[in-house]
Amino acid sequence: MTDTRSPAARRDLGDFLRTRRERLSPEQVGLPPTARRRTPGLRREEVAVLAGVGVTWYTWLEQGRPINVSTQVLVAVGRALKLNDAEKRHLQLLAGVRMPSAEPAESDPALSDTFQPVLDKLDPYPACLQTPLYDVVAYNRAYRFLFTDMDRIPPGERNCAMQFFTDPDWRSRYVDDDIVAARMVARMRAVVGADVEESKASTLINDLRERSEEFAQLWNRHDILLHHYEIKRLNSPLMGLLRLNFVSTNVEGTGNRMIVMTPMDEVTSERLTRLAALTTPTDGGSAGADPDLS
Incomplete structure (x- = not known):
């Protein structure tokens, strides 16, 4: 089978393999320690031996040359580099062996209208519908x-990654912002895959690279992380510290995910209830609600 991937996609695969190789020591893969090395991690020839492939072939793979790869060989390379499940999936995606959709979902007004009543019923728990690249499609009052x-952010700018990396006020809501930054970029890497420059994601990714040096550095690390259950600490501008369980569920057939944040302690539960009372419109339709957060 002819390798039809773009040069950019092949370079991305090579960069990913290099970063995974450089994080390993000979001792971690069962090789005897050697004299002082000029570069970190394993050598290319060591990876080739561990994977049972030719040194020249592996070197060309890292160099981004147009060579063909099979699933069987990728499995061997992934095993040699001690990739986790998310990284193995990403390796196959970059190599073009298995290509699940990596495009951000299109905004569908009908989808938003369908899920809005569901999100509203979840109050006082904050909940939203998001694309894989953090565009917020719909959300409830909490x-x-x-x-x-x-509501004050234009619909086209309601992207959590863009807000996080470019708006200090938004970022300040996260207590553990450095951890959040690394995980967010690693999840975006997992869904974008190969040919990012030719994908619909390119505008967002390139904009973030230009506007945030931190994002660019994290992006170049090639870390991969699939979305998972986690706990986050947020400083609400209205209620103070909130400890929230973030639960994410994929919405079948849409490429989107629904995120629900539930309290992990009684204090947070009480504060969410107070937040709901504070931001609920009165019978006359005015909001004692809609507090000024500017």
């Missing part, structure tokens, strides 16, 4: 006031 007043 989520609206979690970081700022989301």
Whole structure:
């Protein structure tokens, strides 16, 4: 089978393999320690031996040359580099062996209308519908006031990654912001895959690279992380510290995910209830609600 991937995609695969190789020591893979090395991690020839492939072939693979690869060989390379499940999946994606959709989902008004009643019923728990690249498609009232007043952000700019890496006020809501930054970029890497420059994701990724040096550095690390259950600490502008369980569920057939944030302690539960009372419109339709968060 002819390798039809673009040069950019092949370079991305080579960069990913190099970063995974450089994080390993000979001792970690069962090789005897050697004299002082000029570069970190394993040598290319060591990876080739561990994977049972030719040194020249592996070197060309890292150099981004147009060579063909099979699933069987990728499995061997992944095993040699001690890749986790998310990284193995990403390796196959970059190599073009298995290509699940990596495009951000299109905004569908009908989808938003369908899920809005579901999200509203989850109040006082913050909940939203998101694309894989953090575009917020729909949200309930609790989520609206979690970081700022989301209604004041133009729909085309409601992207959590863009807000996080370019708006200090938004970022300040996260207590553990450095951890969040690394995980967010690693999840974006997992869904974008190969040919990012030719994908619909390219505008967002390239914009983030230009506007945030931190994002660019994290992107170049090639870390991969699939979305998973986690706990986050947020400083609400209205309620103070919140400890929240982030639960993410994929919405079948849409490429989107629904995120629900539930309290992990009684204090957070009480504060979410107070937040709901504070931001609920009165019978006359005015909001004692809609507090000024500017």
